[in-house]
Amino acid sequence: MVERRRVRVRGTVQGVGFRPFVYREAVALGLRGYVRNDSAGVVLEIQGRPECVAELCRRLTDSPPPLARVEAVEATTLPPTALPSEFVILASDGEGEPNAPVSVDTATCDDCLGELDDPSDRRFGYPFTNCTNCGPRYTIVTAVPYDRPATTMAGFVMCPACQAEYDDPADRRFHAQPNACAACGPAIRFTGGATATEGPAALAAAVDALAHGAVLAVKGLGGYHLAVDAADAVAVATLRRRKQRDDKPFAVMVADLETARLLVVLDEGGERVLSSPRRPIVVAPRRPGAAVSPEVAPGLGELGVMLPYTPLHHLLLRRLARPLVLTSGNRSDEPIAHRDDEAVARLGPLVDGIVSHDRPIHIRCDDSVVRAGPGAVQVLRRSRGYAPEPLPLPFEARRAVLAVGAELKSTVSLARQRSLIASHHLGDLEHLPAYEAFLQATGHLARLYAVQPEVVVHDLHPDYLSTKYAVELDLPVLGVQHHHAHVASCLVDHGRVGPALGVAFDGHGYGPDATLWGGEFLWADLDRYERLGHLVTVGLPGGAAAIREPWRMAQAWATHAAGPEVGRATGARFDDRAAAVAGLLERPTTIPTSSVGRLFDAAAALLCGRGRVSFEGQAAIELEALAAAVTIDPRRGATGGVEVRWEGDQLVLDPAELILDLLAAEPGPEAAARFHDALGHATAVAAALLAGRHGLGVVALTGGVFQNARLTQIVAGALRERDLEVLVHRQVPPNDGGISIGQAAIGAHRPSI
Ligand code: ZN
Ligand code: ZN
Ligand code: FE
Secondary structure, eight states: OOEEEEEEEEEEESSSHHHHHHHHHHHTOOOOEEEEEETEEEEEEEEOOOHHHHHEEEEHHHHTTTTEEEEEEEEEEOOOOOOOEEEEEEEEEEEEEEOOOOOOOBOOHHHHHHHHHTSEEEETTTOOOOOOTBOOOOGBBBBSSGGGGBBTTTTTOOOHHHHHHHHOTTTTTHHHTTTOTTTSSSEEEEEEETTTTTTHHHHHHHHHHHTTOOOOEOOOOOSSEEEEEEEEEEEEEEHHHHHHOOOOOOOOOOOOOHHEEEEEOOHHHHHHHSSSSOOOEEEEEEEOOOOOOOOTTTSSSEEEEOOOHHHHHHHHHHHOOSSSEEEEEESSSSSSSSSSHIIIIIIGOOOOOEEEESOSSSOOOOOEEEEEEEEEEEEEEETTTTHHHHOOSSSSOOOOOEOOOOTTTTTOOETTTTTTEEEEOBBBBHHHHHHHHHEEEEEHHHHTTOOOSSEEEEEEESSSSSHHHHHHHHEEEEEOOOOHHHHHHHHHHTOOOOEEEEEEEEEEEETTTSSEEEEEEEEEEESSSEEEEEOOOOOOTTTHHHOOOHHHHHHHHHHHHHOHHHHHHHHHOOOOTTTHHHHHOOHHHHHHHOOOHHHHHHHHHHOOOOOOOOTTTTHHHHHHHHTSSSOTTTOOOTTOEEEEEEEEEEEEEEEEHHHHHHSSSSHHHHHHHHHHHHHHHHOOOOOHHHHTTTTTOOOEEGGGGOOOHHHHHHHHHHHHHOOOEEEESHHHSSSSGHHHHHHHHHHOOOOOO
């Protein structure tokens, strides 16, 4: 009895070691036949004993190679035939465009780690060990098809031993494009002061410098990090001063999961994502007494930790044997430095030494950030290890789309057929290096994925560089309202097309009525939206200055709640420019805003005494940290001080009394918790009312404000109690990093442009 089957495998199955995997399994099961790549994925024919044929099919789904994402396995039984007497890997048919030509950068696998640690292995201690299942991908690819000459490994000629692995279908390194060893591959180099060393001596010198409090630049996968001993308060303070970063938390890399558990509280989901091959920074509650300097994340109850993701990181962390601050090598919000000349020029003055290597980085890619809250993991920055893995679209795109995002936390996205390709994190476009990264990513992604956009989607804000770029392209354009894009990004995250009631709370986005939106209740699907309600508006005194200086918002909200006298007195508690701000608030040219982000700023100013901030969202993060001492009580359902009322056809949330309460309250955890509770419950009341009126059963919570886990928990809990389905962001960032994803989905779904 022999059986013959033809099997098609769809998903991310190319460039991930799928064919050698099939080859090894088929040979082990005594099957004959072939496997090859084609435009739709991988196709194979197998013939042999029926139970062996069935077993191979099972393994395709159950135990594929680590980097593969199998979406479907479709098998057809055929009459047995005279197949070759063995199993072979055939060349691809070369037709069509593969769906996922480039996989993501992936952390060192266990097999490679074993070799790194094995004194008898020829890769013992070699910092660039990789294989088909791990190593650099997206950051080294210069063109497609993904082949060694189209990577930054092109300049390295494999030695005979590496070449033999590369050519052997039974080897773990069969067609591993970045394959290398100490004899033929990249080498590390340490420059400190007047001395330069290479190879193992460079590693030893770098570890020694770090152990003595030095600030080093370290070249990683997607760019340069700045590194210091995380327990050394003086070194951390030096890093802060040199990087001109006042308060923004630094991430910490630790050698292993056991060490991570000593620093932060992780549940099962948090541990899983921390140790996943994507290796993001995981933000989680910090353990009291965690052995890192308070300077690492001043004023916060949480800490961002990550595990080593390259052999170089493993070697550094093991030798140093203590947590290492590893923060993007840049100044303020510029993108991470990734070219060697750029690192010397931009980072040289900030550091005591540079750990570099001679494998170029083609695409800079910052570390991804996820937050591991109670029972939920949320991606806050989707970059290295995640980008450019396509997200599935729940519909067939009507056209190929380029979406250029907003301004802060910029990303760009492409949509075509049934997938959406979002770029890595590009930074804040107001900085020139970020705009250059934006231009590079846009062209590079379109070439890699062979997408010729038929329409370009942009934000409605006319002054964003992304908008200006879009309208200058010779393509039809579609302007999408900022908060509509936020809601769409949340829908796509859940494979939905809507309609849903969107609750979009963020810093701000351009509203079509010439106000700055940021506390919006929208009826929305992937085609259109309608504004149903919003936070009551107050003046944004001084535009961008009001974002840097939350005391201005405290004055604006105090003025709204209690009049100009109390307003001015409130502002004067922080700054002697309160009279000028009072003047601004009376001026008709001052733009009104419904921003919930700015309401959080006002509350944080009042309760944390935070008059000015050094990074976006800082005030809100500190307010949440302050409230953390008070456990969330689901029975405290009072909307305490936030009125929900109709103004014409709009439902308006007015927290005037809540502000009065905060003005009189003892600043501290109780008041901070009350603020979250009242705002959260009022939001749920308003959302439920609007959902009921418009026959919507689904509420999507989106926008940067919903990075606040406490607010999200209160709103989602209260809505679920009212039998509404609540969508919370998971894989797509709720902040502006997700805007291009929402824009792309809308551009691909609308019946007409
Ligand atoms: Zn490996
Ligand atoms: Zn070699
Ligand atoms: Fe936004």
